[in-house]
Amino acid sequence: MAQTAAPEVLVEIDGAIGVVTLNRPQALNALSIAVVDAMIEALGGFDRDPKIKAMVLAGLPKAFAAGADIGELKNVTGAAGAEKQLAHHLSHWDKIGLLKKPIVAAVSGFALGGGCELAMACDMIVASETAVFGQPEVQIGVMPGAGGTQRLTKIVGKALSMEMNLTGRRLTAREALSFGLVNKVVPVESYLSEAKKLAHSIAAQPPLAVQAAKASVRAAVDSKLSEGLEFERQSFFRLFDSADQKEGMKAFFEKRKPVWSGN
Amino acid sequence: MTETATQELLIEQKDGVLILTLNRPEVLNALTMGMMKGIKEALKKAESDKSVKAIIITASGRAFCAGADLGDLKKRQAVKSFSLGDELRDHFNPLVAQIRKLEKPVIGAINGLAAGAGASIILATDLKVCAEKATFLNAFVRVGLVPDSGMTYSLPRFAGYSKALEHMWLAKPVTAEQALSWGWVNKVVPAEFVLVEAQMLAAELAKMPPLALALTKRAVNRSLEAPSLDDQMEYEAQLQEILGRTQDHSEGVTAFLEKRPAQFKGE
Numbered sequence: 436m437a438q439t440a441a442p443e444v445l446v447e448i449d450g451a452i453g454v455v456t457l458n459r460p461q462a463l464n465a466l467s468i469a470v471v472d473a474m475i476e477a478l479g480g481f482d483r484d485p486k487i488k489a490m491v492l493a494g495l496p497k498a499f500a501a502g503a504d505i506g507e508l509k510n511v512t513g514a515a516g517a518e519k520q521l522a523h524h525l526s527h528w529d530k531i532g533l534l535k536k537p538i539v540a541a542v543s544g545f546a547l548g549g550g551c552e553l554a555m556a557c558d559m560i561v562a563s564e565t566a567v568f569g570q571p572e573v574q575i576g577v578m579p580g581a582g583g584t585q586r587l588t589k590i591v592g593k594a595l596s597m598e599m600n601l602t603g604r605r606l607t608a609r610e611a612l613s614f615g616l617v618n619k620v621v622p623v624e625s626y627l628s629e630a631k632k633l634a635h636s637i638a639a640q641p642p643l644a645v646q647a648a649k650a651s652v653r654a655a656v657d658s659k660l661s662e663g664l665e666f667e668r669q670s671f672f673r674l675f676d677s678a679d680q681k682e683g684m685k686a687f688f689e690k691r692k693p694v695w696s697g698n
Numbered sequence: 699m700t701e702t703a704t705q706e707l708l709i710e711q712k713d714g715v716l717i718l719t720l721n722r723p724e725v726l727n728a729l730t731m732g733m734m735k736g737i738k739e740a741l742k743k744a745e746s747d748k749s750v751k752a753i754i755i756t757a758s759g760r761a762f763c764a765g766a767d768l769g770d771l772k773k774r775q776a777v778k779s780f781s782l783g784d785e786l787r788d789h790f791n792p793l794v795a796q797i798r799k800l801e802k803p804v805i806g807a808i809n810g811l812a813a814g815a816g817a818s819i820i821l822a823t824d825l826k827v828c829a830e831k832a833t834f835l836n837a838f839v840r841v842g843l844v845p846d847s848g849m850t851y852s853l854p855r856f857a858g859y860s861k862a863l864e865h866m867w868l869a870k871p872v873t874a875e876q877a878l879s880w881g882w883v884n885k886v887v888p889a890e891f892v893l894v895e896a897q898m899l900a901a902e903l904a905k906m907p908p909l910a911l912a913l914t915k916r917a918v919n920r921s922l923e924a925p926s927l928d929d930q931m932e933y934e935a936q937l938q939e940i941l942g943r944t945q946d947h948s949e950g951v952t953a954f955l956e957k958r959p960a961q962f963k964g965e
Contacts, residue, residue: 622916622933624940 444473446480449631451488451638453481456495463501464494466549468524470504475530482534485697488638488645490534491630492557493541496623499566500550505575521580528581531556532653535646537637541630542566543623547605552579555586558649560617561633562608563626568616569605589656590616641679641695647671707736708758714751715900716744717893723759728767729815734789741796741804748964751904753800754896755823756807760889762832763816766790782843790815790847797822798919801912803903807896808832808874809889818847821856824915826882827896829889833871834882840869855922856882907946907962913937 445456455477457464464470474492481487494500511517531538531553540554543563551568554560570583578584578600588596591614598604608620621629637645647670654666674680678698686693708719718740720727737755744750757763774780797804797819806823813835820826820834836845844850845866853862857880865872874886887895903911917930917937924930941947945965953960 621936622913622940625936628939629936 443467443470444477446477448487450635451486452491452631452634453478453484453487453489454491454493454631455481456493457500458495460495460497462504463498463545464550465502465504465506466500466553467504467507471524471527475527478531478534478538482536487536488642489536489634490538491541491627491634492538492553493627493630494543494546494550496543496563496565496626498544498550499540499542499546500553501545502548502550502571525581528552528556535649536642537634537645537649539630539634539637541627542568542617543626548572548579548583549581552581552583552586555590555616556582558652559633560611561619561621561626561630562611562617563623564608564620565623566608566611566617566620566626567605568608568611569603570600571603571605573601574603587616590614641677641683641693642697643677643679644674644683647674706730706733707740709736709740711750713901714749714904715754715897716740716750716752717754717756717897720755720757720763723757723761725767726761726764726811727757727759727816728764728770730767730770731789734793738793738796741800744802745800750802751908752803752805752900754805754807754893754900755819756893756896757809759810761810762808762812762820764811765814765816786846790818794818794822794848801915802908803900803911803915805896805899807892808883809892811835811871813837814845815847818845818849818852821852821882822848825884825899827885827887827892827899828874828877828883829892830874830886831889832874832877834865834877835869835871836866837869839867853882856880905962907944907950907960908964909944909946910941913941 443457443459445454445458447454447456455474457466457470457474459465459467459470478490478492481490508521511520537559538557540557540560542554542560543566546554546566546568548569548571551570554568570579570587572578572580572583579587584596584600587599591599595614599606606614606616608617611617612620618633619629651663651667651670655663658666678696679693682695683693706720706722708717708721710717710719718737720729720733722728722730722733741753744753771785774785803825804823806820806826808820808826808828810829810832811834812820812832814837817834817836836849838845845853850862850866853865856862857865861880872880872882874883877883878886884899885895917934920933921930924933946960946962949962950960
């Protein structure tokens with residue numbers, strides 16, 4: 436079942452996973468303000484829907500997203516103008532990080548600029564063999580503004596991040612795999628089905644434990660070790676209040692498959 | 699239908715097979731920028747043209763290709779900013795990569811001498827039919843250079859480490875017979891039958907399911923750099939899942955059970 440949430444963002448429910456697909460083929464999925472807003476709304480809807488356990492954010496075979504909509508940016512004048520016109524929009528991007536349920540990015544073709552930043556804002560990336568990652572903003576006189584210098588550095592390290600941000604160097608899917616940017620590289624024909632498969636395998640786990648682990652891994656990226664360890668410990672303890680903890684451990688000793696209630 | 703992109707390169711399509719012919723026989727088909735560009739454009743078009751089932755690369759006259767056109771190169775070398783590295787990055791490397799990434803069979807019909815960049819291009823093709831009198835030569839060492847355009851990648855994989863180094867260090871011509879025994883080429887025939895033989899191979903391939911041919915080429919290329927057997931087997935499993943859902947797969951199975959030849963559509 437595919438229905439259209441907004442013309443340029445498609446929303447689909449597949450069992451316990453929600454799939455949001457960016458769909459502006461004529462613009463190689465350039466991330467206009469309208470598209471980003473619609474996408475965040477769709478992801479937020481799935482995050483609140485108790486039937487949905489994990490999400491996939493997909494692009495098209497030729498482009499996950501080729502970058503920001505430069506047409507919308509070229510008339511922005513001055514730093515004050517940029518702040519006024521873009522600060523609110525960019526703060527929307529931060530909402531992706533606040534979503535509780537895991538998001539798998541299904542990336543094929545161009546994931547450049549805002550597209551690369553968007554993929555990195557997700558929790559995992561399944562890439563097609565044709566995927567290309569990069570932050571080429573410097574080549575048009577600017578720099579990343581939605582996490583490209585921050586997330587990329589934390590993922591691939593300073594040296595490579597510098598090279599990518601300062602020269603616009605792009606990574607092939609294979610390179611992205613070797614640098615830890617993506618989880619898996621698959622043939623272009625199956626990037627979406629493989630991303631869904633990964634999302635389904637997450638959806639099959641107990642949701643409270645999944646969400647707590649996601650928040651804890653994110654804390655590892657965002658905070659210093661002592662704070663992260665404390666966060667982890669508290670999250671771990673809290674799961675002992677859950678029905679699924681009791682069911683999981685009981686099933687383990689009874690040598691049967693657990694049945695998760697989500698509580 | 700015959701169209702000529704430039705006099706230096708003949709482009710002809712017949713029965714689903716695109717034939718590219720290097721056509722500067724007076725200088726042993728030395729490669730000019732124009733020829734390279736012509737090949738690249740023709741291959742790019744062939745990629746999305748469903749009527750093209752296979753591609754043959756061959757040449758006019760007694761040689762296949764003597765390598766880069768040194769006169770042409772000299773002219774460009776006179777420019778201050780000239781860089782041999784960029785020459786490869788901009789012109790030769792993309793062509794070799796394009797041949798290997800093109801998801802249709804590319805057959806080399808080697809009518810005679812293949813030297814330097816010509817040998818690299820020929821080694822990049824998927825199947826090779828070679829004239830008895832053809833020779834392969836890599837004389838880069840004689841001008842103080844390394845073999846390029848993928849030669850140092852391909853040759854050790856086809857011929858083995860020591861044979862590859864022997865060929866590149868000593869710059870002695872390899873005969874067609876040697877090339878066959880070392881696994882560089884598929885078939886050796888008299889010069890006048892090279893193109894016919896290549897066309898017969900192409901005609902046979904044109905009847906096969908195109909997606910299966912394409913994904914097999916992709917998988918075999920990937921195997922050259924696959925980290926392990928397990929990794930490559932997982933990749934095969936993914937491709938099989940894709941092909942298992944194609945019409946050509948069901949047609950192949952049905953035709954087999956009905957004991958009739960299959961009609962593949964590439965879907």
